[in-house]
Amino acid sequence: MASFLPLLLIVAFFLFSAIRILNEYERGVIFRLGRYVATKGPGLIILIPVLDKMVKTSLRTVAMDVPHQDVITKDNVSIKVNAVIYFRVVDPSKSVLQIEDYLFATSQLSQTTLRSVCGAVELDQILSQREEVNLQIQTILDTQTDAWGIKVSGVELKHVDLPTEMQRAMAKQAEAERERRAKIINAEGEFQAAEKLTQAAEIIARSPNALSLRYLQTMREMASSSQSTILPIPLDFLKLISK
Incomplete structure (x- = not known):
């Protein structure tokens, strides 16, 4: 048994030096006596002890x-x-x-x-x-x-x-931009309101009855929102006074 011990040690050294196992994401760059031989893997790789050297490389991101x-x-x-x-x-x-x-x-x-x-x-x-x-x-x-x-x-x-000063400058710029947009939106709202009022005035000018209907609607709204008594005055009477 003692005579087989050196042989077993040699076999164990050979297996330890020759066998390599590479994962799916690994590759082995093989050098033999300093010269590039091949790129192998994945799986079982067998090297020649002493002569071969392998450098493992991962292919993962x-x-x-x-x-x-x-x-x-x-x-x-x-x-x-x-x-x-x-x-x-x-x-x-x-x-x-x-x-x-x-x-x-x-x-x-x-x-x-x-x-x-x-x-x-x-x-x-x-x-x-x-x-x-x-x-x-x-x-x-x-x-x-x-x-x-x-x-x-x-x-x-x-x-x-x-930089801090640049952050402050950008904050002021953003605030000025928000104010500019708010003014533009407000101006657009006033412009649209003026257009609607102009259209309403043209309709009333073309149809006097529309003014009477609007007058009655306004009186109704005032009466419903006020607790005091409201006496309606005919439009014809107001026209006489204005003359």
């Missing part, structure tokens, strides 16, 4: 947070912007052979691109046209990381921190 960046916009406003980048490895061999650390490289590239794009547009565009800014950053990142076997699937600006 990575959500990377880009820390706040100090940016001066095109209209000279100092702001802080952060974002989140969604990307994944589409070519495991490139992600290992072409770049030392694709996660670190993508993070650094995202920061510089975020500053560059936000610094080339005005503040209003960042606030009101965020989708266009997101798409512009995504296009640049996707183009730059394609050589690393990376696909950038999305970019989202998370927070835009404005």
Whole structure:
């Protein structure tokens, strides 16, 4: 039994060194004596001990947070912007052979691109046209990381921190805009009321009976809303007095 112990140890070492199991979302980049051989996985992978080396790569989408960046916009406003980048490895061999650390490289590239794009547009565009800014950053990142076997699937600006004085200025601007809209709505209401009164006056001028009906309706409303006695005066009598 003791004579088989070294053999068992060799077999155990071989199995431990040669057998690898990769998950569905993993791939293995195989090197043999330092040379790239193939990309394998998922499932059972058998390596040649000592000669082969495997680097595992995940194909799942990575959500990377880009820390706040100090940016001066095109209209000279100092702001802080952060974002989140969604990307994944589409070519495991490139992600290992072409770049030392694709996660670190993508993070650094995202920061510089975020500053560059936000610094080339005005503040209003960042606030009101965020989708266009997101798409512009995504296009640049996707183009730059394609050589690393990376696909950038999305970019989202998370927070835009404005200086205190800029927040006050924007609040005053919003208040002035609300006042302007209120005045416009009030003016439109008065204009419509004047139009209706003009139309009513034209109808009464064309039909004297309409004035009598309106007079009687007004007297009825006054009588129903007042507790005192109201004596109606004929319109013909009022016409005589006015003459």
